[in-house]
Amino acid sequence: MIIAKKKPIEEIIGEVENYDRLLILGCNECVTVCEAGGKKEVEILASALRMNFMAKGKEKVIDEKTLERQCDHEYLEEIRANIDKYDAIVSLACGVGVQFAAEKYQTMPLIPGVNTVCLGANEDRGLWTERCQACGSCILARTGGICPVSRCAKRVMNGPCGGSTKGKCEISKDVDCAWQLIVDRLKALNKMDDYEIVAPIKDWSTDRAGGPRKVTREDVKI
Amino acid sequence: MRLKIPANFRIVRLPCTGKVDIIHILRAFEKGVDGAFVVGCMEGDCHYNEGNFRARKRVEQAKVILDKVGVGGERVKMFNLSSGEGPLFAQYAIEMDNKIKELGPSPIRLAKQKKAKTAA
Numbered sequence: 572m573i574i575a576k577k578k579p580i581e582e583i584i585g586e587v588e589n590y591d592r593l594l595i596l597g598c599n600e601c602v603t604v605c606e607a608g609g610k611k612e613v614e615i616l617a618s619a620l621r622m623n624f625m626a627k628g629k630e631k632v633i634d635e636k637t638l639e640r641q642c643d644h645e646y647l648e649e650i651r652a653n654i655d656k657y658d659a660i661v662s663l664a665c666g667v668g669v670q671f672a673a674e675k676y677q678t679m680p681l682i683p684g685v686n687t688v689c690l691g692a693n694e695d696r697g698l699w700t701e702r703c704q705a706c707g708s709c710i711l712a713r714t715g716g717i718c719p720v721s722r723c724a725k726r727v728m729n730g731p732c733g734g735s736t737k738g739k740c741e742i743s744k745d746v747d748c749a750w751q752l753i754v755d756r757l758k759a760l761n762k763m764d765d766y767e768i769v770a771p772i773k774d775w776s777t778d779r780a781g782g783p784r785k786v787t788r789e790d791v792k793i
Numbered sequence: 794m795r796l797k798i799p800a801n802f803r804i805v806r807l808p809c810t811g812k813v814d815i816i817h818i819l820r821a822f823e824k825g826v827d828g829a830f831v832v833g834c835m836e837g838d839c840h841y842n843e844g845n846f847r848a849r850k851r852v853e854q855a856k857v858i859l860d861k862v863g864v865g866g867e868r869v870k871m872f873n874l875s876s877g878e879g880p881l882f883a884q885y886a887i888e889m890d891n892k893i894k895e896l897g898p899s900p901i902r903l904a905k906q907k908k909a910k911t912a913a
């Protein structure tokens with residue numbers, strides 16, 4: 572899923588200071604799971620903003636709503652009927668949701684309430700870690716199911732590099748060396764022969780280097 | 794055991810402090826309370842193992858938010874005691890009462906009063 576992190580309240584306060592009618596818009600999917608932008612975070616942010624403005628003697632409308640997803644026309648349409656009631660929307664969805672809402676409501680200022688961090692897993696309670704960078708041509712079959720694109724600091728395709736020490740990456744002793752993990756897993760799979768195969772040069776045109784990406788499926792278009 | 798405790802606070806009973814959420818604390822302040830304290834069982838003695846640890850984390854988070862929005866994080870506090878410690882409960886209530894009196898009314902309550910006055 573997409574991992575995001577709440578923006579500091581003071582940053583959001585600064586952004587919304589000049590608007591009088593705000594909608595705090597959450598998203599029920601990824602950002603709910605990583606506890607950054609779901610219904611609960613909407614309630615907390617809205618309450619905090621209301622108190623902040625009340626303490627300053629300002630009178631503002633701060634409403635709350637959480638959509639099933641903000642990256643889908645269908646759900647974003649749910650706010651159309653009431654959109655004129657607001658001067659700005661604080662969206663707690665990932666960057667995708669914020670942009671999609673902005674595209675849909677051209678004259679409505681959209682303020683992001685979270686920082687979108689990465690594609691990752693819910694590793695533990697309160698711990699979300701990166702697993703994929705959407706490179707567009709997955710090589711996990713060859714690397715024991717561990718991604719060197721997202722998990723090796725140098726994106727080395729035939730690793731490890733000389734900086735791998737005791738299973739850790741040279742950028743930090745808290746970061747696992749992706750290639751150590753790959754070797755360990757290939758051993759467990761009894762597939763160390765795969766490690767000997769020199770990886771071909773990776774086609775990065777499917778990554779960000781090729782510009783914004785899209786997936787078109789003629790077979791499902793109507 | 795008839796202990797004297799301040800008469801100016803209301804007790805909200807919960808099955809476990811693990812039920813306390815940040816939003817409950819924030820809503821109380823939004824409604825204009827001057828202070829709030831959460832009283833949980835002794836750490837390590839929770840019937841649900843970590844209810845009181847969860848509560849402590851949430852109180853800490855509420856504190857940070859209250860500080861940032863200008864209400865003041867020192868208005869909320871977590872205490873731990875065992876259910877048999879009535880006198881300690883009374884002591885904590887008095888301690889909190891004194892602390893809040895020292896801090897004065899919450900800016901939210903003042904804003905609400907001001908608004909009510911101008912409306913009248």
Ligand code: SF4
Binds near residue numbers: 601602639664
């Ligand atoms: S808007 Fe973002 S957070 Fe919400 S469902 Fe879509 S991708 Fe996930």
Ligand code: SF4
Binds near residue numbers: 703706
């Ligand atoms: S190889 Fe590419 S697609 Fe596969 S997990 Fe890594 S970044 Fe994601």
